[in-house]
Amino acid sequence: MKRLLTFLTVVAAIVVSGCKPSAPDSGAPSGAASTAGGSAAKPLTIAFLPKSKGNAYFIAARQGAEQAAKELGVKLLYDGPTEPDPAKQNEIVETWITRGVDVIAAACENREGISTALRKAQAHGIKVVTFDADALPDARSFFVNQATPEGIGNALMDEAARLLGGTGEYAIITASLTAGNMIEWQKAIEKRNAEKYPGMKRMALRPCDDLKDKAFAEATAILNANPNVRLLMNICSPAVPGAAEAVKQAGRAGQVKVIGLGLPNENKRYVKEGVTDTVILWRVVDLGRLTVHAAAAVARGELKPGATEFSAGALGTFKVIGDNVLLGEPFKFTKDNIDQFDF
Amino acid sequence: MNPPALQIRTGSRSRPWLRSELLLLGVLIVESLVFARTGTHFATVGNALEILRLSVEIGLLAVVMTPVILTGGIDLSVGSLLGLCAVCFGKLWRDGGLAWPVAALATLGIGGMAGGLNAVLITRLRLPPLIVTLGSLSLFRGLAEAITRGVDNFTGFPPSFLMWGQGYFGGVIPAQAPLGIAVMIGVGLLVHATSLGRSLRAIGFSPEGARYAGVPVGRQITVVYLLSGVAAALAALVYVARVGQAKADAGTGYELLAITAVVLGGTSIFGGTGSVFGTVLGVATLAVLRNGLQLSDQPGELAGILTGVFLLTVLAGEMAFKKYSARRVASGMLQTSTASSKPASS
Amino acid sequence: MKRYRRELSVTACLSALLLVLAVVAPAFFGRQQLLTTLTAAAPVLVAACGMTLVILTRQIDISIGSQFALCSVAAGLMAKAGLPMPLVVLGAVAGGAALGAFNGWLVAGLELPSIVVTLATFVTWRETLRWSREGEFVKDLADGFQWWGLGQGRGQAVILMGALGVFLIGVIFLKKVGAGRFFYAVGSDREAARLAGIRPAAVTFGAFVILGALVGVAAVLNAVRFADVDPKTGTGLEMQVIAAVVVGGVAISGGRGTLWGVLVGVLLLACIAPALVFLKLPPQWEKAIQGAIILLAVAADGEKGKSS
Missing domain, CATH: 3.40.50.2300 (Response regulator)
Known part of the structure; x- marks a missing residue:
């Protein structure tokens, strides 16, 4: 047994040492060639x-x-x-x-x-x-x-203010507190809020870990903890249907508006039912x-x-x-x- | 567990971990040969060094996780601690106004303290390591988010620091590679060539037995978790230098990668047997898998699926070996009884 | 009384939290909020009952989050294909049991360590699902899917009754039925259990199969609360369930613990996240607070280990 293992080790060593040195010759130059700028024959x-x-x-x-x-x-x-x-x-x-x-x-x-x-x-x-x-x-x-982050932030904030008539409480559901561009959108939303809509007040900001089920739980808690919140703004895509479901199950469709950044297919049902007002996204x-x-x-x-x-x-x-x-x-x-x- | 069975297992060979390492080496060679055919520029020295460069952080965590698991413990908090240390380093350097070497030293201290917290809960309160580090996993990540309110991102580190994650010695050797190799050798010597290493394995076999044999169990376990904390801090520094930023989400999920590498490397999850060399092979196997699949234009999900498959295959293979040799031992009891006293007594 | 120290300390912890909420934010006890909190906790409780069996036999299963997602998506696809709800439930439960049996075979049959086996299946199932669904929701389900087609109020009642039923059956099974005692026996001393005529491998295998089947039940109980299925559902469920079971006093080293403790553990963890919203705490502290509560609840009776 021991001899067999030794033999295997030796074979392994030969294979390793055998394949390594020969490789750079074939590999490196062709790498340089392909990165130097696609020749006409090769597709990009x-x-x-x-x-x-x-x-x-x-x-x-x-x-x-x-x-x-x-x-x-x-x-x-x-x-x-x-x-x-x-x-x-x-x-x-x-x-x-x-x-x-x-x-x-x-x-x-x-x-x-x-x-x-x-x-x-x-x-x-x-x-x-x-x-x-x-x-x-x-x-x-x-x-x-x-x-731009400003474009997104402004569109969301403007839409929120339009739906609430310029005054009211709202809450934001985001994916995570550390996600890069969501932080930028939040900043843009805050800035727009401060500059243009002094009557709008953000009551809560909650992460949903990019999970629809968690967004639902968060939205329910936000609505019950802040009975005056009239709008949920969702800046990650699973949160939009999650929050809409929460509003629907709370029996407050229409009283509490739902807007957010999301995909049309995931939100069609709620938009048609009148739970979600606006989904904002580019094509x-x-x-x-x-x-x-x-x-x-x-x-x-x-x-x-x-x-x-x-x-x-x-x-x-x-x-x-x-x-x-x-x-x-x-x-x-x-x-x-x-x-x-x-x- | 059941000590008699374990003794037979160790008795069958003086270094029982060797066979799982050979098995893994085989896997590594086979996958390398396959990727050398399918991958673009896989079999080049540059790519080998790049794989090494990208595995230093996981490697650091995994290498130091090995003694932790050898004692029969586990440290689930290392990924979160990496995040906490990265953020603390950024905070101390930018807001604390410390020079980066000072901030780096302080960060290593913080890592040690965090490891110490785990150690105290485990040794003083006698809580299972799985539970303690499950709690501190949340706690450390939570503190990192609290310190930065989630949004702070530390960047703009001086080039003399970034060099350690992005630079190359002589234009070839990645700057963090010698660091990783040094730690690997250091921990390898600690585990395999010192009495501390032997006592760690004794603790893994039987904490009570080790205690009666005069091993200061609490102190040894404390050392192991302290080391784990410091390693997480060191990995955090390498991470920050490589990526060029420190944010609260750094290192999410790294604990599972590190544990996977350790177990793949043949260390028993119940403690007692295993080797640092096996862990290094485990890290390499996983890193080559990810790299090779990508160079072969295969989707990343396949790497996850194959990781699971490898893990099960290697474990099952090891178990087959074990049963085979146990049967051999049963037919040759005399040989066993002389060999088995050796590793257990020291 | 000393035997139930952990159960008592966790109950005290939960009572304290509820008391604070009653004073500061009584809206937490509003009907709609309470129902949502409880229906969200129901699937966790069902999975936790199965996990209790596995941990009692001194094993662990960290793949249940991935199993949960597979069962949820499978249930959604079956409902979409027009199968009647009872068949959907049956299918999800059978699927869960099969996944559990695979883990069980590797652990009990091949004697591989459960933490590593389930780590492997955890990654494999999750990545397979990601590969095949690519994150796409299962949408446009039949109307009979959400709330079992019974409407919200009665649907919620069915979910709660279902979870409670599983829990009570579990309590009776572990306490009064002979086979229930096998799990304790195998967990506290495998060798002694074997000598007493119990087959440890069969019991361990059984624990994994039951857990898998219950994860299937949990997946359905969770999925019917919504109108479509998110394939990422169940991410992190394993941590939630294991934390609840352990906080509830089931010893990770096997052989000790009660389902009543697990019930309190599930409720405590289910209340923390919404409680933070009601207490208006900044969200960045959430994970730190959760970790601290777990450590505190466990540390409270940590000294016990010393005396025994």
Whole structure:
């Protein structure tokens, strides 16, 4: 037995030492070649990084990205952390650097955290664009901007004030206290509240861990603990149906308004029943599609700094301001139009 | 547990962990060979170093988790503690105005104190480690969120600090790698070449037995959890330097990765047997799996699924080995009785 | 009395919390809030009853959150396919039992350590589900799904009765039925149990199967409260359930504990999160407070270990 183990160890050592040195010769140069800038023969490889997988929002974005990849004839890689985690995002970017891709399109969980890795990618000749949430400006060429934090915050706050007639108490349900862009939205909401709507008062801010069931429990507790709260503002997508269900079960549909950032499909039922008033979101599928178009254009040198317009084929032409490609204003899904969308 | 069975197990071979390590080494080689075929640029020196670079944090936690599990304990709080330490470091450096080396030292102290809290609850109150660290898992993460109100994110650290997570010695060797390797060797020596290491295993087999044999059980256990706390702080520093930011959610779920690596490496979850080298192999197997799958353009979920499958396969394989040798032992009792007295007595 | 020290200390803890709430925020005891808190706690209680059996036999199962999600999604898909509710319930319970049996086979049959086995199945099931559903809700369920098609009031009553039924059966089973005592016997001394004619492996396997089946029940009880199923449901359930069971006085080293203690543990943990909203505490303290309560409740009788 002992001899057998020794033998195995030796074999293992030979295999390990045998495969390692020979590899760099074949691997490294081709890596340099592919990152140096896609030659005409090889299709571009675009790596698409969501904040987290298993999130319906990014699934919708991916749907658009894949459509664009087909339109452009590029290879699309889709991978991300299973939970939103800045360190895991870095790890994935670092591995893509090793793999050698042409462009990375990233939705950044955390601006400073990911920028370190994205800069490194740029140093290796990989083009970087961001979408959904930006990195630091020096870590990417373009940001496909679906809406600024101010744009989102203002839209939500304005809608809340409109529904309550400018005065009243409201509460916010968020995913977690540490999620990067939600913090920015909260700040924008607070600022808009202070500047324009002195009559509006935020009574509570609760995290729901990005879980619908927990959002339901939180919303119920908020409504019972603060009987004067007249509106629930939900800034993560599972919280919108969760809060709507809570209002419905409390028998206060109509008295307590529900608005939030969410996907049309998850909210159709409540919007039609009149529980949820407005769901605000951009056209996520288009965001994914535009991002891949922009990524390919950057890699091919068609989208350069100084551009004022970007034509994304069948999708249309988009405005470019500075280094932001603008998708357009956030969209309001209401009873009247929600049936036209399927994502 | 049941000491007689355990004695037979150790008696069958002087170093019973060796076979699980060989099994794991086999898994590692097979997966490397597969990925060398399927992955783009997998089999390169650069990629090997990159894997090493990315596994230092988990490696630190896992290596120091090994002695904890050897004593029959567990530390579920390390991931949360990493988050707390990262935030404390940021706070001390930015708001406390300390130079980063001073802040780093203070952070190591905080990690030690947090580990000490676990140790006190476990040794003084005689509470099960699983429960204590389940509670401190919530507590540490909660404190990290309370300190930052969830929103604070510390960034803009000086390059002399960031170097330790992002720099390369000679442009090749990642700066954090020597640190990780040093800790690995240090803990390896501590566990395998000192009387402390032997007494840890004795505690894992039977705390009462160890106590009667004159081992200061409480003190040894305290040392182990203190070390675990300090390692979490060290991992926090590497994490902050690598990612360039410190936020309350740092290290979420790392405890499970570390425990998985330790168990995959052949350390018995009940304590008593295991090795630091096995843990290192466990960390490597998991890191190569994640890296290789991504370089082969496979989805990340597959890494999770395969982690579970590996874990079960290695455990089942080990158990098969154990039963096989136990049967051999039963047919050759004489040999066993001379060998079994050795590891238990020291 | 000394035997039930933990049960008493946790009950005292819960009473203190409820007393504070009664003074500061009586709205906590409003009918609608109370019903929601209790129906949310019902699935946790059902799962905790199963977990009690497993921990009594000196094992643990950390995969139940993933099992819960699989059963919920399966129940949703079956309901969507038009199966009648009794079949949906049966399907979810059978599915849960099968998952539990897999764990049980690895633990009791192959003698692998339960914490590692269930760590492995925990990741594997969760990732498989993420892979296949990609986070998409199970939507557009038949009307007969939510509240069993009985309407909110009666639906809530059914959920509460169901959970209470499981609990009472568990109490009677553990206390009065001979087979119930087997779990204590195996947990406190496996070898002695074997000599007394009990088959430890069969008992352990049984504990995992029952837990799996109860997780299936819990998944249905939880899912029918809503109109669609979130595939991420049950994330962190294992921690919630284990904490409740242990806080309720079941010894993690097996062989000791009562379901009454578990009931109080479940209620205590179920009240903390909404209580924080009513007490208007800043949310960033929530996790710290939860951790501190768990440590305090357990530390309160920690000294006992020393005397015995």
